[in-house]
Amino acid sequence: MDFVKADDMLGPYFTSEIAAYQDAIGKSGRDMVLSLSPGRVLSLAHLERLRSNAQMWRVSDDLWDNWDDVEAQFARLARWAPHQRPGTWADADMLPLGRIAHRAERGPERLTRLTADEQRTMMTLWCMARSPLMLGCDLPSSPPETLELLTNADLLDVPKAxxxxxxxxxxxxxxxxxxxxxxxxxxxxxxxxxxxxxxxxxxxxxxxxxxxxxxxxxxxxxxxxxxxxxxxxxxxxxxxxxxxxxxxxxxxxxxxxxxxxxxxxx
Structure with a gap:
């Protein structure tokens, strides 16, 4: 196992449970990424504790393909971006691009409801804030425009370096x-x-x-x-x-x- 996502850990902040996850990973003898969520009330007061116990932490509730969810991330990422550092990342959530809701957790199977401009805004904001980039879609059935969004070399240089x-x-x-x-x-x-x-x-x-x-x-x-x-x-x-x-x-x-x-x- 390489990646562990622990849900319902940050609102409220479950101090002992998060430390227990990290302790178990440490005893496993191999590296794993620990990702924590959700984080709608996550405070910067937890920053050092988060850095000591996890590699990623969500800064919002689930993000879906509507403009209000994207716009709300501007203020959150402005708070967290100055504190990003290799190995410990504030996470703005998966990118609802392309064909989403393949098994329809919320709403019917569909192409993202974000406009082309809203999709570019989301990708740019995530990269400028150095949020982890995780794709929340069925990639094989997504249109070519989705791949174009995900492969802009100039933009991807921002989270890389x-x-x-x-x-x-x-x-x-x-x-x-x-x-x-x-x-x-x-x-x-x-x-x-x-x-x-x-x-x-x-x-x-x-x-x-x-x-x-x-x-x-x-x-x-x-x-x-x-x-x-x-x-x-x-x-x-x-x-x-x-x-x-x-x-x-x-x-x-x-x-x-x-x-x-x-x-x-x-």
Whole structure:
């Protein structure tokens, strides 16, 4: 056995039972991952105890394929992301993508009810927060679009090798996250729109963690879902050119409802 999932352990927090699981694993003579859930009332006060006894712990109740469940994870992951470290991970729950409810625990068998933008938002948020990525679907009968979501190389580099993952800004429907690569000089930024209308946003590059005087002379950027060049004035970016009066060190984007723009800066 390699993976043990212990349910109903965190709300309330069952201190002695969790320690007993870890004690039994320790006596087994081999490594196993202990995953604890659920965690809707899980407090950071338990952080050191969790790190000592488990490798994963859920930070919410069961997550399903509806926007309210996804949106609720923003605040939770903003609290937990700064505390992620190798071997001990706050878990935002499985990804309800593709064909789910194969045996219909809740609702009929179906393709996920999340829109394409909501699916990209969920994948991006989970990666930026370095949540474990576990798939909650029947993969063989899921559409090709599901595989495209799961194989975005730029996005997957964030959970593989990044640091300083954090929420930088929350202003109404606008949420901004940033992170830094640990293997290159690259930086990552995700602009989320949790509202129901398209959102226009503009950020000085310095506000994205690229340095106080960062400019497009020093950085290039690609929006990883569309593969568009993000530099102002480029044909693909849809951005306003510097000649319009915007300074050269500004990222400008339009984010669809419940959507995201994810940028890799090099």
């Amino acid at each position: 990044s640091r300083n993952n954090r929420e930088l800004l929350r202003d109404g429907d606008l949420v901004l996250w940033a992170a830094e690569s640990t293997t290159t000089a690259d930086r990552f930024a995700a602009v989320f729109n949790t509202g129901g209308e398209t959102l226009e946003a503009a950020f000085p590059l310095g506000d994205l963690g690229l340095g106080e005087r960062a400019s497009w002379d020093a950085w290039s950027a690609v929006e990883a879902w569309s593969r568009e060049d993000a530099r102002p004035g480029t044909a693909a970016s849809g951005s306003v050119s510097p000649a319009s009066g915007l300074p050269g060190g500004v990222l400008q984007c339009a984010v669809p409802p419940h959507g995201v723009r994810f940028y890799r800066f090099s």
